[in-house]
Amino acid sequence: MPHPPPRPIEIAARGSLRGRVAVPGDKSISHRALMLAGLAVGESRIEGLLEGEDVLATAAAMRAMGATVEGADDGTWRVWGVGIGGLLQPAQALDMGNSGTSTRLLAGLVASHPITATFTGDASLSKRPMARVIEPLSLMGADITASPGGRLPMMVRGLCPAVPIEYTLPVASAQVKSAILLAGLNTPGVTRVIEPVTTRDHSERMLAGFGAAVTVEASNRGRIVSITGEAELKPQHIVVPGDPSSAAFWAVAGSIVPGSEVTIANVGLNPTRAGLFEALRMMGADIAEVDPRSVGGEPVADLVVRHAPLRAIEAPPDLAPSMIDEYPVLFVAAAFATGRTVARGAHELRVKESDRIAAMAAALGACGVAVEEFEDGLAITGTGGEPIPGGATIASLLDHRIAMAMAVAGLHARAPITIDDATPVATSYPGFFATLDGLTECA
The missing domain is CATH 3.65.10.10 (Enolpyruvate transferase domain)
Incomplete structure (x- = not known):
């Protein structure tokens, strides 16, 4: 872009x-609302969605992978999802503009689907490191080819079924945690993320709201977030x-x-x-x-x-x-x-x-x-x-x-x-x- x-x-x-x-x-909630609505079965409504360029990049990517995403003049967005496991192969590269959140979270979605997606972005985003998500998603079975330094453009070839993992975050990052949890949605078994330092928890809250089996517990290793894969997400009415x-x-x-x-x-x-x-x-x-x-x-x-x-x-x-x-x-x-x-x-x-x-x-x-x-x-x-x-x-x-x-x-x-x-x-x-x-x- x-x-x-x-x-x-x-x-x-x-x-x-x-x-x-x-x-x-809220930008973080807007991204997640579009993604999860795009994986639910049925129509979700979203009010108050941030209509900035970053979130619109997420909307465009979900459309490219099969979801129907429509905005209205009154600010209400409607999304008809494809169901977990139903993402389609995008016909062309997904342009993320300046959005690191879109890139890392969508890479998580793609990682456990039998599709391949190439992520591109603007000059600023293309300088940002993606290794932090490449490592755990590769452990789950995704085949990821990035540019030198672990940067964009980046191609993600998903694996289905993917492999559930238990992963301790080496750096406090809600984006990495969320990418793993989103990959875990279409992965059989239980995927766990351990965060020694608590990060923003919008993903856990919204996943639970859509009907995913998510648990959160404290331990001496940190906060443990677990998700059981292959659930069916239910459409929601979300006010951001x-x-x-x-x-x-x-x-x-x-x-x-x-x-x-x-x-x-x-x-x-x-x-x-x-x-x-x-x-x-x-x-x-x-x-x-x-x-x-x-x-x-x-x-x-x-x-x-x-x-x-x-x-x-x-x-x-x-x-x-x-x-x-x-x-x-x-x-x-x-x-x-x-x-x-x-x-x-x-x-x-x-x-x-x-x-x-x-x-x-x-x-x-x-x-x-x-x-x-x-x-x-x-x-x-x-x-x-x-x-x-x-x-x-x-x-x-x-x-x-x-x-x-x-x-x-x-x-x-x-x-x-x-x-x-x-x-x-x-x-x-x-x-x-x-x-x-x-x-x-x-x-």
């Missing part, structure tokens, strides 16, 4: 942010909560810009995803949960965020798995805190859409923030609430979260910050800049 021409955007301080926003549907990773940008923006008060509606607060809000509260952020409720088995609430002075913390490394995608905007919050914030334990940031540790160190440093880089994170000396100098052009490196995090930083900078390319934001939050304009117009 060729990347569109760069679209630079300049972000300048524009006063307080005030108003109510609804963030896009708002993405906490998207809400994170407004939580930080409301916290750092004086006079701000922002309500973020319908935010998913799964404890395996809410680490950023916990870290912000440790820093002194004023974040209230209003109308807590459960939607489709996921905890949800509205968040009311008011400006508050932030103080430096040492972010607990055990929070890392629950806020791994939010580190870039946490680094931005630290830039406005009083004192020196240390946020480590995030090795995974090196192999995201970009090397997010190096990218954020460069971006904040160019804007006049004192930054020290470690292999697994950053130490940032904040301004004590004063604006950062700004005035730099930031390389987003085709990474949506770098672009959005530095846009938030520009809201409290002395000189405007230019993002070299805003187009990657469409992968997860197509309406981000329009929402930003709305919050400042309401102030």
Whole structure:
């Protein structure tokens, strides 16, 4: 998928942010909803699906493998699945665009079906390592040929019946866990994943909701997730909560810009995803949960965020798995805190859409923030609430979260910050800049 021409955007301080926003549907849940609905027998309905480029890549791939996937003007998606074991050979390569989640999880689905699929992606995705899923899926019997370095393009030849395995995750990764569990759906017997460090559990929750035989237990080796294969998935009506990773940008923006008060509606607060809000509260952020409720088995609430002075913390490394995608905007919050914030334990940031540790160190440093880089994170000396100098052009490196995090930083900078390319934001939050304009117009 060729990347569109760069679209630079300049972000300048524009006063307080005030108003109510609804963030896009949770990206992780949206991917999984499409995949499992595509394997169920019958019609599933999905409301609130994130219609960003990453999720649309998953939708296109499921269509290519036989599922009927239709969106409607009212935002409701309908999926008619092919049943477990019913995936068809795609006629051409599956273009994953920028989506690592689509690639790794769909590789798991293909691995236990008697089909072959080739996965391709854009320049950013083609640099990301796939060895972490290649290893366990190969143990299950899939024949996988990747490009040098375990990267895309990658061909997966599934085996049916595949071989059930017990696999201990060498790195905390919900994508690897999910790929194995999805492969286990069409594998006779019991497939087990042991995670020494708990990762986001959307796959387990949704698999159980669709009727798969999933068990979760604690052990001295870690959390053990088991799935019994060859079950029949039942169609579901899914309501996707708002993405906490998207809400994170407004939580930080409301916290750092004086006079701000922002309500973020319908935010998913799964404890395996809410680490950023916990870290912000440790820093002194004023974040209230209003109308807590459960939607489709996921905890949800509205968040009311008011400006508050932030103080430096040492972010607990055990929070890392629950806020791994939010580190870039946490680094931005630290830039406005009083004192020196240390946020480590995030090795995974090196192999995201970009090397997010190096990218954020460069971006904040160019804007006049004192930054020290470690292999697994950053130490940032904040301004004590004063604006950062700004005035730099930031390389987003085709990474949506770098672009959005530095846009938030520009809201409290002395000189405007230019993002070299805003187009990657469409992968997860197509309406981000329009929402930003709305919050400042309401102030």
